[in-house]
Amino acid sequence: MKTSEPILAIVAASEAPSADSGKFSPGALMAEASAIVMNSAGCSKDDVDGLWSASSYHYMPTLSLAEQLGIRPRYSDSTTIGGSSFVSHLGHAAAAINAGMCNVGLIAYGSTQRSDGGRVVRSMSESLCYEVPYGLVWPITGYGLMATRHMHEFGTKPEHLAEVAIAAREWAILNPESSQTKSLSLDDVLESPMICSPLHRYDCCLVTNGGGALLVTTPERARDMTDNPVYVWSVAESHRNRFISTMPDYTSSPAADTGRVAMQRADVTHKDIDTYHLYDAFTIAVLVMLEDLGLCPKGESGSFVQDGKLRPGGGLPVNTSGGGLSYRHPGMLGIFLIIEAFTQLRNSGGPRQVERAQCALVHGLGGVHMSGVTAILGSSTWRI
Numbered sequence: 001m002k003t004s005e006p007i008l009a010i011v012a013a014s015e016a017p018s019a020d021s022g023k024f025s026p027g028a029l030m031a032e033a034s035a036i037v038m039n040s041a042g043c044s045k046d047d048v049d050g051l052w053s054a055s056s057y058h059y060m061p062t063l064s065l066a067e068q069l070g071i072r073p074r075y076s077d078s079t080t081i082g083g084s085s086f087v088s089h090l091g092h093a094a095a096a097i098n099a100g101m102c103n104v105g106l107i108a109y110g111s112t113q114r115s116d117g118g119r120v121v122r123s124m125s126e127s128l129c130y131e132v133p134y135g136l137v138w139p140i141t142g143y144g145l146m147a148t149r150h151m152h153e154f155g156t157k158p159e160h161l162a163e164v165a166i167a168a169r170e171w172a173i174l175n176p177e178s179s180q181t182k183s184l185s186l187d188d189v190l191e192s193p194m195i196c197s198p199l200h201r202y203d204c205c206l207v208t209n210g211g212g213a214l215l216v217t218t219p220e221r222a223r224d225m226t227d228n229p230v231y232v233w234s235v236a237e238s239h240r241n242r243f244i245s246t247m248p249d250y251t252s253s254p255a256a257d258t259g260r261v262a263m264q265r266a267d268v269t270h271k272d273i274d275t276y277h278l279y280d281a282f283t284i285a286v287l288v289m290l291e292d293l294g295l296c297p298k299g300e301s302g303s304f305v306q307d308g309k310l311r312p313g314g315g316l317p318v319n320t321s322g323g324g325l326s327y328r329h330p331g332m333l334g335i336f337l338i339i340e341a342f343t344q345l346r347n348s349g350g351p352r353q354v355e356r357a358q359c360a361l362v363h364g365l366g367g368v369h370m371s372g373v374t375a376i377l378g379s380s381t382w383r384i
Helices: 017-021 026-042 061-071 085-098 138-152 158-173 186-192 219-225 254-267 283-292 301-305 332-344
Strands: 010-014 050-054 075-077 105-111 194-196 210-217 229-240 276-278 359-366 371-378
Touching: 010 085, 010 219, 010 332, 017 026, 017 210, 026 061, 026 105, 026 210, 050 061, 050 210, 061 075, 075 085, 075 138, 085 105, 085 210, 085 229, 085 332, 085 359, 085 371, 105 283, 105 332, 138 283, 158 186, 158 283, 158 301, 210 219, 210 332, 219 276, 229 254, 229 332, 254 359, 254 371, 276 283, 276 301, 283 301, 283 359, 332 359, 332 371
Parallel strands: 050 075, 050 105, 276 359
Antiparallel strands: 010 210, 010 229, 105 210, 229 371, 359 371
């Protein structure tokens, strides 16, 4: 079903400025970002009656967030499907708000993964009993298997993976908030330590702290809260498996389903989309997403990126903040993809701003391409 109207509005979006200090808890980073977006929209905690969050720290993250902020929500949702959770929360918020379950929603996340020594998941609720005994290191082994299979089937080369990392770094250099200020060469990537064959150090995301929040409501109410909302036109989500050993195909992902559905619902093609915000936990993840989202045929993503088209000025703006590879990756990346899309669509990207950006595609993944969620966002003037 196509949608003729936006299903949700993002009124404000922000990261937590204190994330890099190492002095704040995950809950405090959520609260800091939440306070910023509420102040930006001119509303108080008493105006917020819907909460969404996911966490590897808090057993009940929305309860923890509500406690810290002093909010008593009418609707609360802590759906967790990995790093894509926050993109899925856009769709869940649209459903709840449009059903009258709440009016103004807060989506928030916080993590101190770097301060905690880089542990990927602080509180894994279930053991990977079919995999860990055989030496699997979550999640990098899965992406190593994915890259190896892609190379075997399609002739993908380490140089192709490296180009994704190089492009991300070029975008990060344009981002004043990024700590990564030195360009990467092909040799830098290929000569960096092998972490999990065939993935080198720079094929892997950063390990950082981070916090972020989004304030969402109906498109009608948004116009009373800001002159420049960003509209959500569609969201599609899916998941295929829980374990790496049960992946149906190491060279495909749920993006093949969710991308098609989200674009159909929003009635867009790739010609309409100005920026792409793809969950780049590892370089191979980006290559698979480019194929599954329909930007190039299956197996051809390596040659597709080789000419530098993902770099600034290359014609296909992907992860304009620097992404998880070169800007920020605090365990779950999804909310930061949305924040960067929001930044681009509000024309506030500074040196990295994509000219005349009106429509953005955000795609989050969870685990090793186990869950996938695609959202189509538009600026306040696009189609309105």
